[in-house]
Amino acid sequence: MGIKRAGSAVLGFALIAGVLFATPSPAETPSADQIVMVEPNGRWHVRLPGFADYTFTYGGPGDIPLLGDWNGDGIDTPGVYRPARGSAHLINEIPAFESTAVADTTFFFGMPGDRVFAGDWDGDGIDTLGLSRNGQMFLAGSNATSVADRVFWFGTRTDIPYAGDPDGNGTDGLFLHRTASSSVFYTHDAADGGVALSSGSLYYGIGGDHLVIGDWDGDGADSPGVFRPFTAAVHVHNSLSTGTAQSSFRFGRPGWQALAGNTHLHVPATSRLAPLTGLEGGDPSRRVVIAKISNSYKARPQAGIAEADFVMEVIVEGGVGRWIALYQTEYPDIVGPLRSVREVDPKLIGPFDARVLHSGGQPSVRAALAQVAVDEGNGRIAGYYREAGRRPVYDLMYNFDRLPDDGWAGTVEPVLPLDARVPSGGVSATDIDVAMSGPNTLAWEYDSGRYLRRQSGVASVDTAGDPITAESVVVVFVEQISTGRFDSAGQPVPDYRVVGDGAGVVFRNGQAWPVTWERDNTGDFFRFIRPDGREVPMTPGRTWIHITPTTGSVDWG
Ligand SMILES: [Ca+2]
Ligand SMILES: [Ca+2]
Numbered sequence: 001m002g003i004k005r006a007g008s009a010v011l012g013f014a015l016i017a018g019v020l021f022a023t024p025s026p027a028e029t030p031s032a033d034q035i036v037m038v039e040p041n042g043r044w045h046v047r048l049p050g051f052a053d054y055t056f057t058y059g060g061p062g063d064i065p066l067l068g069d070w071n072g073d074g075i076d077t078p079g080v081y082r083p084a085r086g087s088a089h090l091i092n093e094i095p096a097f098e099s100t101a102v103a104d105t106t107f108f109f110g111m112p113g114d115r116v117f118a119g120d121w122d123g124d125g126i127d128t129l130g131l132s133r134n135g136q137m138f139l140a141g142s143n144a145t146s147v148a149d150r151v152f153w154f155g156t157r158t159d160i161p162y163a164g165d166p167d168g169n170g171t172d173g174l175f176l177h178r179t180a181s182s183s184v185f186y187t188h189d190a191a192d193g194g195v196a197l198s199s200g201s202l203y204y205g206i207g208g209d210h211l212v213i214g215d216w217d218g219d220g221a222d223s224p225g226v227f228r229p230f231t232a233a234v235h236v237h238n239s240l241s242t243g244t245a246q247s248s249f250r251f252g253r254p255g256w257q258a259l260a261g262n263t264h265l266h267v268p269a270t271s272r273l274a275p276l277t278g279l280e281g282g283d284p285s286r287r288v289v290i291a292k293i294s295n296s297y298k299a300r301p302q303a304g305i306a307e308a309d310f311v312m313e314v315i316v317e318g319g320v321g322r323w324i325a326l327y328q329t330e331y332p333d334i335v336g337p338l339r340s341v342r343e344v345d346p347k348l349i350g351p352f353d354a355r356v357l358h359s360g361g362q363p364s365v366r367a368a369l370a371q372v373a374v375d376e377g378n379g380r381i382a383g384y385y386r387e388a389g390r391r392p393v394y395d396l397m398y399n400f401d402r403l404p405d406d407g408w409a410g411t412v413e414p415v416l417p418l419d420a421r422v423p424s425g426g427v428s429a430t431d432i433d434v435a436m437s438g439p440n441t442l443a444w445e446y447d448s449g450r451y452l453r454r455q456s457g458v459a460s461v462d463t464a465g466d467p468i469t470a471e472s473v474v475v476v477f478v479e480q481i482s483t484g485r486f487d488s489a490g491q492p493v494p495d496y497r498v499v500g501d502g503a504g505v506v507f508r509n510g511q512a513w514p515v516t517w518e519r520d521n522t523g524d525f526f527r528f529i530r531p532d533g534r535e536v537p538m539t540p541g542r543t544w545i546h547i548t549p550t551t552g553s554v555d556w557g
């Protein structure tokens, strides 16, 4: 709300750096507003795409949460309005991660039944409160007990008011949500006396939506978004005309309150941490390379797998495991044996903008792959070779010394939330048994901060004898769907539904957290949500995700 000032990035970044990054680096501060959610119990969630929510507690049951820049430093911070007492409580800093904060400023405003909101009515950069009482607006000029500076009528008694600056001139007006018609009316600036006229209106959202007003694209002008409790999704819209959302994502739970503002808590575009592991020594300018590696017993031991940053394991025809191994922190010398791509691969690797090494695949699969990645399959680039002594078909290897420079100049963004602190509420899980299919059953044993893989009764190692380990192991259960194709042995070639939601378990630090996985679209990645709505981040390090058919199982103890 109100003016977004530059120059406050250091404080905001330091806060988040202390949480997520051991080695903060200066980062540009995005000027766009963020969505913040508040649970009925006063637990706040700041959404950080690609990371776990930044959470803290402020206020409690019965409080109406507010977000605003109470001191004009450009950072929006929490407040609550307590209707039963007519009291407002504000703080000028974002509370420390997972802490419980107390008020800096307390004053009286309004009375029970008033609808309270916060905005910058005079353009001085400081947000103050306003309220609607049956369609009459009372706007305060300071954050102290006082009479309202401005009083005027706008809309009807049932309209729900929100502050915002629709014309981006630095002073907030009001948006009214007329829920019965899913329409939104706004006035560019606050009036003083009389009846304010609407500057414009639009239709947005559907019945049951909660409006949230913010500057989603950072152009200085506010526009509507909605929180849809039914689907636990947020949809934001960058204009003041009727139309579809420019951005949609899962966030929140039914009963949570959505707010918008710029907390300056954000994930920097680049850092010296490796984006896939969260470990130091990373170089985000190194492109992700993916290798499709067989886990048939005929392919073991595999080359280069112990060096992968991140692995997704899927089941192909005959119940055999196949690995989608991602390399970013470092490239291995040799990977393999490489096998072909499958229908599910483009759906899983979309967020990584990777180069993909594989032996081949159906034309339709390769066409889909080329939409989301660079198809560097056998024959496309130098570096493939057949290794003597391996069984035919399980002998195709790749030599990274010959990987051509592709001139990529991008930055790898974090995709998985990573946080070294152990979440609360886990149950002991030092031994994990995963049955992905009949032939592909395996175990992970926790030892000294990481899990070690075992399969067929022996420790899983690569060709160098290095153990296959993971700091975090995730099992997601996905519905198997048909490709309509069969392999040469007559086995159906499976595909999977990997967008939507389903059951899962996250294992880290020797503990387990049952979760629901959620994924909005193939351009995003999985989020792992506990029953209380909190996300479970990975331990910095290597993550292994088992994309397990719902016919599979996982046990732990
Ligand atoms: Ca502030
Ligand atoms: Ca002001």
Ligand SMILES: [Ca+2]
Residues within 6 Å of the ligand: 164, 165, 166, 167, 168, 169, 170, 171, 172, 173, 188, 189
């Ligand atoms: Ca304005």
Ligand SMILES: [Ca+2]
Residues within 6 Å of the ligand: 214, 215, 216, 217, 218, 219, 220, 221, 222, 223, 238
């Ligand atoms: Ca805007």
